[in-house]
Amino acid sequence: MKKMLACAVLAMVVCALLLSACGKKDPGVQFWHAMGGPLGDTLDVLVAEFNRTHPGSDIRSIGNANYEALSQKIMGAVAAGQPPVLAQVYEAWTAELIENGSVEPLTEYLRGPSGLTAEELADFLPGMIENNTWDGVLYSVPFNKSVRALYWNKDLFAAAGLDRAPATWDEYMEYAGRLTMDLDGDGGVDQWGTAGRIDAWMFQNLLLQNGGSILTPDGTAAAFDRPEGVAALEFMVKLLTEYGKVTSGYEYQNDFQAGKVGMIEGSTVSLSFMHGKYAFQMATAPLPAGTQRGCLVAGTNVAIFADAPRKHKDAAWQFVKWFTSPEITARWAAATGYAPVRMSAMDLPVMTRRFEEVEGWREVFDQFEFAGYEPRATGWYAGRKTLEETGVESALRKHKTPGEALAAAAAAVNAALAAR
Amino acid sequence: MADAAVKAAEAGAGGAARAAGARAAAGHRARRAARRVWVYALLWLGIVIMVMPFLWMVTTSLKSPIEILTFPPTWIPTGQFVRGADGEWREVYVASRDGRAGTAVVRPAEGGPAMTVPLDELHNRVRFRFGNYAAAWRQAPFARYYLNTVFVVLCTLAGQLVTSCLAAYAFARMRFPGRDAVFLLFLSMMMVPEPVYLVPSYIILAKFGWIDTYQAMIVPWLAYIFSIFLLRQHFKTIPNDLYDAAIIDGCSRFAFLWRIVLPLSKATLAAVSIFTVVSTWNSFLWPLVMTNTPSVRPLQVGLARFAQEQGTNHELMMAAAVFSIAPLVVAYFMAQKQIIQSLATSGIKG
Numbered sequence: 092m093k094k095m096l097a098c099a100v101l102a103m104v105v106c107a108l109l110l111s112a113c114g115k116k117d118p119g120v121q122f123w124h125a126m127g128g129p130l131g132d133t134l135d136v137l138v139a140e141f142n143r144t145h146p147g148s149d150i151r152s153i154g155n156a157n158y159e160a161l162s163q164k165i166m167g168a169v170a171a172g173q174p175p176v177l178a179q180v181y182e183a184w185t186a187e188l189i190e191n192g193s194v195e196p197l198t199e200y201l202r203g204p205s206g207l208t209a210e211e212l213a214d215f216l217p218g219m220i221e222n223n224t225w226d227g228v229l230y231s232v233p234f235n236k237s238v239r240a241l242y243w244n245k246d247l248f249a250a251a252g253l254d255r256a257p258a259t260w261d262e263y264m265e266y267a268g269r270l271t272m273d274l275d276g277d278g279g280v281d282q283w284g285t286a287g288r289i290d291a292w293m294f295q296n297l298l299l300q301n302g303g304s305i306l307t308p309d310g311t312a313a314a315f316d317r318p319e320g321v322a323a324l325e326f327m328v329k330l331l332t333e334y335g336k337v338t339s340g341y342e343y344q345n346d347f348q349a350g351k352v353g354m355i356e357g358s359t360v361s362l363s364f365m366h367g368k369y370a371f372q373m374a375t376a377p378l379p380a381g382t383q384r385g386c387l388v389a390g391t392n393v394a395i396f397a398d399a400p401r402k403h404k405d406a407a408w409q410f411v412k413w414f415t416s417p418e419i420t421a422r423w424a425a426a427t428g429y430a431p432v433r434m435s436a437m438d439l440p441v442m443t444r445r446f447e448e449v450e451g452w453r454e455v456f457d458q459f460e461f462a463g464y465e466p467r468a469t470g471w472y473a474g475r476k477t478l479e480e481t482g483v484e485s486a487l488r489k490h491k492t493p494g495e496a497l498a499a500a501a502a503a504v505n506a507a508l509a510a511r
Numbered sequence: 512m513a514d515a516a517v518k519a520a521e522a523g524a525g526g527a528a529r530a531a532g533a534r535a536a537a538g539h540r541a542r543r544a545a546r547r548v549w550v551y552a553l554l555w556l557g558i559v560i561m562v563m564p565f566l567w568m569v570t571t572s573l574k575s576p577i578e579i580l581t582f583p584p585t586w587i588p589t590g591q592f593v594r595g596a597d598g599e600w601r602e603v604y605v606a607s608r609d610g611r612a613g614t615a616v617v618r619p620a621e622g623g624p625a626m627t628v629p630l631d632e633l634h635n636r637v638r639f640r641f642g643n644y645a646a647a648w649r650q651a652p653f654a655r656y657y658l659n660t661v662f663v664v665l666c667t668l669a670g671q672l673v674t675s676c677l678a679a680y681a682f683a684r685m686r687f688p689g690r691d692a693v694f695l696l697f698l699s700m701m702m703v704p705e706p707v708y709l710v711p712s713y714i715i716l717a718k719f720g721w722i723d724t725y726q727a728m729i730v731p732w733l734a735y736i737f738s739i740f741l742l743r744q745h746f747k748t749i750p751n752d753l754y755d756a757a758i759i760d761g762c763s764r765f766a767f768l769w770r771i772v773l774p775l776s777k778a779t780l781a782a783v784s785i786f787t788v789v790s791t792w793n794s795f796l797w798p799l800v801m802t803n804t805p806s807v808r809p810l811q812v813g814l815a816r817f818a819q820e821q822g823t824n825h826e827l828m829m830a831a832a833v834f835s836i837a838p839l840v841v842a843y844f845m846a847q848k849q850i851i852q853s854l855a856t857s858g859i860k861g
Contacts, residue, residue, distance in 0.1 A: 118723075121803065128819040132650075153803045156815040163706065164800045167713030173722065246607050246616060275610065341821060349580040350607060357821070364822025368576040370604030370618050372625070 119149040120406045121175040122393075125161040126235070127154055129363045133426040137419065141410055150177075150410050158391070169193045174396035177407040181391050182222065182467040185231050188394065190469075195395040197229040200408045207412065214417070214433045216459045222467070223392050231392035232411050233432045235360075235423075238386045238462060239296055240455040241379065242347065242361070243354040245372040247282065256354065256376030256451065260300070260326060263379040267334035270353030284334035286343035286352045287327075289487055291479040292389065293356055296378060297323035299385030299463045306466045311508055315478065316494075316501035323381070324493035328486050337487055358389060359455060362428040374450035377458045386458045387465060390429065430456055470511050474504045572829035573639045575620075577604050579825045590638040593617065593628055600636065603628075640826070647830040651813040652805045660809040661838075663728045663798075664791045670733035671787050672780065678734065679742030680768050684754065694743075697736050709800055716801060727801040728809070732791065738783045745779040746772060781849055792839060810835045 126134045131154050138152040153175070155161040162184060168174045174193060188194045201207055212220055219233040243256050251270050257263040267284030274281050287293055295305060295315075303319030306312065314320070331337050336346055347355040348369040356378065365373075378386055395407045413419055417436040424431035425445045436442055437456065446453040465471060482500030486493045566586070571579055573588040592600045603617035606625060615633055618625050647653075681687075682694050712731060713722070721727045749772060757767045773780070795811040802808045814835060817828035843850065 118803075123803075126819075127816050128822070128824060130819065131816060151804070154816070156799055156812070157819075160796065160799050163709055164713065167710040167800070168717065168722075170710065171714040171717030173717045250607065344822060345580045348577075349582060351582070361821045364819065368580065370577055371606040 117149075119151040120177065120403045120410070121151050121153055122407070122410070123153050123155055123161060123164065123175040123178040125155050125158045125179060125391075127156060129366075130235075130360065130427050130429075133423065137414065137423060138410075141413055145409065145413070148406055148409070150406065169396070172398060174398050176399040176403045177393055177395055177410070179234060179391040180231060180394045181472065182231075182465070183469050183472040185223075185392065185394055186225065186467055186469045189225055189230055193397055194230050195397045195399075195404060197232070197395070197408070201229060205409065205412065214435050215415075216430065216432055216434060216462075218388070218459075218462060218464060219432060222388075222464045225467075231394040232415055234391055234393040234411075234414070235427070235429045236388055236390040236432060237359045237429050238388055238455070238458050239292065239356050239378055240359050240362075240451075241354055241356055241376040242365075243374055243376060244347070244350060244352070245374050247350065247353045247371070251353070256374065257379045258376075259379050260381045264326070264330055264334075267330055267353070271334045281351065283336045283346070283352045284354070285330060286336040286338065286346050286355050287331050288338050288340060288343050289479065289484045291475050291483055292387065294324055294327055294478070294483050295387050295465070296356070296385065297327055297381065299387060300378065300381035300383060301326075302382050304463075306468070306471075306508075310466055310468050313474075313501035313504040313508075315482070316497040320497055321494045324483070324486050324497060326381075327483075328489075328493055331487060332489070358428075359430065360428040362449065363426070375455050376451045377454050384458070384461050386462050388459070388462045389465075430459065468508065468511075470504075470508045474507060477503045477507065568829050568832055571825055572643055572833050573641065574643075574826055575638075575640060576824070576826055587637055588639050589635045590620075591617070592634050592636050593626075593632055594634070600634075602638070603633075605633070643826045643830040644834065647817070647827040648834070650827065650831075651816050653810070653813055653831070653834070655805055656808060656810045656813040657838075659725075659807055660792060660811075663725060663809060664788055666725070666729045667732050667791045668784060668787050670729065671735050671738050672784065674734040675738035675742050675783060676768065676773065676780075678739045679746050680772065682739065682743045683746035685764075697739065701736050701740075705796060709796065713800060722801060723803045723807060725807055728794075728798050728807075735787065738787060741783055741786075742776065742779060745776050749775055778852055781852075785850060789839065 122138070124131075124134065131152075135152050138150050142148045142150055155164055158179075158181070161179065165174070165178055165180070165184070165188075169188065169191070180188065180194075185194060201212075215233065216236070219236070220229065223229055223231045223233060241256055247270060248254065248256075248266075251266075251272075253266055253269065257266045270282065270284035271280055272282040273279060298305065298315055298320050301319045301323040303317060303323060304314045307314045336343060336352060338346075343352070343355060344357060344361060344365065346352045348365055350369065350371050362375070377384070393411055395404050395411070399407070414423070415432050417431070417433045417439060418441075420431040420433050421436035421439045421441045423429060424436065425441045431437060431442060437453070465475070468474075478500050481503055482496045485491045485499070486496040490496075491499070570586055570588060574585075575588075575590065578585065578588065578590070590602045591605055592602050595601050602620040603626075604620055606616040606618055608615045608630065613630050614627050615630055616625055616627055617633070682690065716722055716727045716731070719726075721730075753771060754767060757771055762770070793811060794809070795815070798809050799812050799815065802812070805813075814828065814831050817824045817831060
C-alpha cells in the first residue's frame, strides 16, 4: 500500500515536471469553431496556410466538437469577459451578442485600408450580406454555408427504368414509388424510394418550395401553419411514410450509402462525409420544385468579439477577409461541400473541376439564386426545435394530422416569441 | 417358502425405500442441476450483453467504411474479392446484386470502371484492416492526449481520496450543528445535471485565469459528492466500541481515521478509486469546454474529432476508442481480484 502510494506520488511529480516544462503560452488569436472530421482537417490546413503566408499572424484554430458545446463556451466566455477573438456564430446567437454589445461592428473594417469594395460585397452569394447585417451594420461574415441537395443512386434509378433526378414534387413522389421494391419477394419492402430524418430542415425547405414562409414578415408570429405549410407537411409525411425510411438521426444517410435507398435529401457537406463510403454511382441534383423552387441556407457565420485587443481584432479581420476571398472560399468549398460564399468562386478551376467530378453539383449551388434564410429572431433557435418536435415529429409518427401538428407547434412558437 | 416370501417382501420394501431415497436424492440433484443451468444461462446472458458492445467496437475498428454500412452486419471483418486473369485476388465493392440474373455490379477497391461478374465468382475473404489504427492515431496528437489524461486522472484521484475520507469521516462520526442539513445539501447537488453548472463554472475558472490549464480539469473535481457519500455509508458501519477503545488508549481523531478506519475500508476505497478513475477518464464535456489546446486536452476530446453531426468515421472512431480504453482494460485485468472483492463489499455494481 505504502509502496504503491509512493510510486503514484513519484509518477505524478515526474508527470507534472514533464508537462510544465512544455510551458504556458500566449493565447494567440483564438478562433473557436465546431468543425470536426474532414471539415476540421481542411480548416486546420487553411489556418496554417494563412499563418505561413501572413508573417506575424497567429490564428489558433480551436475545435469544440459541436455547436451545442460551442454555444455554451461562448456564453460562458462572454459572461466572464474573456471571449475569443473570432468564433463561428449562428444569426440567432449574433442577435443576442449584439444586444449585450459583445460583437464588434465591422463597418470600420469594411471601409478601412484593407476593407472590401462595393463590387466585392456584391460578389457574395445573394442575401448573405443582408443576413449578417442588423440595422444597417454588418456584424458577421458568412463562413460555412450549405443548402440541401438531392443525392441519387444512379444504379438503382437505372434498375427502375429512371435516368434522371426528379425535378418536381409530382416526379419526386412518383420516382420514390417506383424505387420502392420488394427485391427478394418475401412480401416486405427491402429497397426504399427515399429516406429522411425527423427534422425541421426538410419541412422548411418544402415550405419554401410551396410558397410558404416560416414566420410572418415582421417576425412576430408563426406562418408555417398556413395552408402552404400544411400541404408541405402532408407531402413530406406521404413521401417518407409510404416510400421512405424514417430515422431519428443521420442513419438514413447510412442506408442510402449501403445502396438500400434510391435518393435522399442531405446537406451539401454530407458529400464529404459520404466520400468513399459507397460502391454505386452517385449523382446530385437540386431539390425538386413545388409550386416554385426554393431552398433554405444553413450553416454559420463568423463574428469578431469587441473585448479582444485591437491588434488581435485586426488579425482576425485579415483572416476573415482572406478566408472569404474567391480563391480560398473555392478551395474550402471543394474540400468540404460547403458553398463558396463568393459568386466569382464558382468559375475558378478548383470549383469547375469539382463540378466535373460530381454530377449535378453546379446545379445544386445554383439554388442560391432563390435561397431563403431562417428567421434571425433570438427565439427561433428554440422555435425550430418546437417545430421539429411538436410539428414534424408528431405528424411523421402519425400522432396528429399535419394540420393539427402545425397548429400546435405554431401556438407554442407564438407564445415563446411573445414572451421575449 | 413362507420365510423366503417374507424375506423377499422385506427385501422388496427395503429396496423400495432405498430406491425412493435414491430417487429423492436424484430429484434433488436434478433440481440443483436445473437451477445451476438457469444460473449459468443468466450469467452467460449477462456476459453476452456486457461483451457484445466491446466485440462490436473491435470488429468495427477492423472494417472498411463500406462494410460497416452493409446489411446484414458481419462479425468478422470480410471483404469481397474476385480472382483476376493473373490468378491474383482483387478486392471489389459490390454496387448492386441481381439475384435473378445471378450477377453483381462491382467496382474495384483500388478504383477503376465497374464490372459485372457472376455471383459465384464473388468470394468472401476475411480481411482485418489494422491500418485503421495507424490512420486514427495520425489524426490527432494522441500521445499527448494520453499523457494529459493519465496526469489529470492521477491528480484527481489523489485529491479526491484525501477530501472524501476527511469529509466522510466528519459526516459519519462527528457531531456538529447542521451536519445532516449540510449532508442533504451535498446529496441534492448530485442531482444537478452538468450542462446547468457548466457556464457558471466556466465563468469562475475564467476569472481565476485557469481556462486551458490542468487546474481547470483537476481542482473543481478534487471533492466529489458521490465518493463522500459512499465512504460515509461505510464509515457508519464501523462500531463505536472501536472508537471508544481507541480514545481511551489515547488515540487522536486523525490517528483513529488513519490507523483504524482506513485500513478497515480498503475495499470501499478501492471502489471509490475505480469510480473516480473511470469517470475522470471518460469525462468529455467539461474538458472540452474548459480547454482549448491539444497540449492540455484529454483523450475523450480527441475522440470527438471523428464524430460530426452529418456523419461519423466509424472505423477510425472505433479504432481510437479501442486504444483509448485499452489502458483501463489492462488495469482492470491486473487488479481484477481486488476490484471484484471491493465491489462485492461495497454492494454496488459498475
